[in-house]
Amino acid sequence: MQPAYRGYSQMPWTRDSSEHMARLDPETFYFQFCNLLYANRRNCSYICYKVERRKYHSRASFDWGVFHNQVYGGTRCHTELRFLSWFHAEKLRPNERYHITWFMSWSPCMKCAKEVADFLGRHQNVTLSIFTARLYNFQEEGSRQGLLRLSDQGAHVDIMSYQEFKYCWKKFVNSQRRPFRPWKKLYRNYQRLVEELEDILG
Numbered sequence: 745m746q747p748a749y750r751g752y753s754q755m756p757w758t759r760d761s762s763e764h765m766a767r768l769d770p771e772t773f774y775f776q777f778c779n780l781l782y783a784n785r786r787n788c789s790y791i792c793y794k795v796e797r798r799k800y801h802s803r804a805s806f807d808w809g810v811f812h813n814q815v816y817g818g819t820r821c822h823t824e825l826r827f828l829s830w831f832h833a834e835k836l837r838p839n840e841r842y843h844i845t846w847f848m849s850w851s852p853c854m855k856c857a858k859e860v861a862d863f864l865g866r867h868q869n870v871t872l873s874i875f876t877a878r879l880y881n882f883q884e885e886g887s888r889q890g891l892l893r894l895s896d897q898g899a900h901v902d903i904m905s906y907q908e909f910k911y912c913w914k915k916f917v918n919s920q921r922r923p924f925r926p927w928k929k930l931y932r933n934y935q936r937l938v939e940e941l942e943d944i945l946g
Contacts, residue, residue: 766809767918768792776849777877777912779904779933789813789823792847792916795831799840807835810916823848824856828863842870847904847912851876857890861897873900875908879940888944895945903937906930 768776768790776790795807811830813823827846836842851874852860864872874894881887895901904912906926913924 766811767916768810770917770919770922773913773917774927777904777909778927779877779909779930779937781878781933781936783878786849788849790849791823791827792912793827794845794915795835796843796845797835797840798842808915822853822856824852824860828859836867836870838869840869843873844870845873846875847908847916848874848876850878850880851882851887851901852890852894853880854884854886854890857887857894860899861893864894864897864899871898873902875902875904877904877909879903879937879944882940882944891941891944892946901941901945903934903941905934 772790776786776788789812791811793807793809793811796804797807798804811823811827813821813826831844860872864870872894879887879891891901909926909930910924913919
């Protein structure tokens with residue numbers, strides 16, 4: 745069976761030509777990852793990813809970078825599916841184990857949650873941790889069921905805290921060594937989102 749995400753094109757947001765690692769500019773990070781409960785004008789979705797790869801009986805290696813959804817060229821493809829297309833084609837090998845960590849600006853929609861859960865079900869050598877800045881349509885039953893399905897399939901789903909934002913700023917943002925400065929209500933919104941997610945996951 746061909747996975748639904750095969751054939752999608754993929755392109756990290758920006759690339760360093762020497763290291764082939766993607767970084768966000770600071771303004772994009774602050775705007776797109778701000779953990780508002782209800783975010784307007786944020787139609788893009790970003791994944792800062794880390795892939796820990798371990799061959800059996802050998803040391804781990806890491807890949808990291810950034811993906812965003814494709815909304816140009818007449819083709820729309822959500823961020824999660826772009827990542828899975830790249831990972832399946834370029835990284836996935838049956839004799840290796842993988843732990844993927846996603847730091848997401850939006851949690852997956854219902855359809856993407858199903859695709860990701862199905863992917864994890866087909867590939868027992870892959871585990872996934874998701875830290876999301878915001879919950880996508882968290883009052884809609886379909887979105888809630890999608891997150892629950894991911895959790896039931898073994899994915900760890902959580903809300904980005906100050907520590908995750910600070911880590912992403914250091915690892916995935918072209919910050920020019922400037923310190924991460926939390927925005928107003930980051931802590932309060934984090935607590936409210938944690939409560940919403942706990943309610944969803946039971």
